[in-house]
Amino acid sequence: MLHPSYYNIPKIIIALDFYSKKEAMKLVDLLDPSIFYLKIGKEMFTILGSQFVKELHKLGFNIFLDLKFHDIPNTVFNATKAAADLGIWMLSVHASGGKNMLLSAKKALKSFKRAPLLIAVTVLTSLKEKDLKEIGIKISLKDYILILSKLSNDCGLDGVVCPGKEAKKMKLLYGDKYKIVTPGIRFSTDSSFDQKHIITPREAKECQIDYIVIGRSITTSKNPIKKLNSIIESMQ
Secondary structure (H helix, E strand, O other): OOOHHHOOOOEEEEEOOOOOHHHHHHHHOOOOOOOOEEEEOHHHHHHHHHHHHHHHHHOOOOEEEEEEEOOOHHHHHHHHHHHHOOOOOEEEEEHHHOHHHHHHHHHHOOOOOOOOEEEEEOOOOOOOHHHHHHOOOOOOHHHHHHHHHHHHHHOOOOEEEOOHHHHHHHHHHHOOOOEEEEOOEOOOOOOOOOOOOOEOHHHHHHOOOOEEEEOHHHHOOOOHHHHHHHHHHHOO
């Protein structure tokens, strides 16, 4: 297995989008925790809870807990603190929750010596401009992403989840320390599933993305390690 940290390429987060622990562990057992990060989303967290996060952490993996908190500030404060208590590496909240919610999430991490990265989701990669208009957002998708990313930066968050093609703009505006996390990474021959904003691994490197999230392209592959090697090689 090639080691991504040897090269100036985006680091890979594997999304464990499974419905059972047994299926998830089949993939986890193939992965090197010094190379890959793991993402636990709503499906697996709902099924297996915080204990599964702790088990993966004990195996040496850095965990991105992608629960996209979006609630009143007090609730998000308490949820963020509870998530950080699990020893996770990264946590997501919805930028559209507003300034007070984002500040509450940030405040919840102040007491932690090794706080997780706090990342704001701007626009889901399954949404297009017509979807925004249906919920009353009249501006363009790009402008909406810029507004939410600025809000997140102003509130002291560590970065954003956003479509890959917006990454260069984010780096230009907020600097290299502002982390960009991008899902929807596919080879041109892969199925797009329900993703509307897709870029290839090579494009992810060119867009200066820090972390790429890869789910079904790996979890549905008959040879996930071969597929991961191909992704890494394509970014060199």
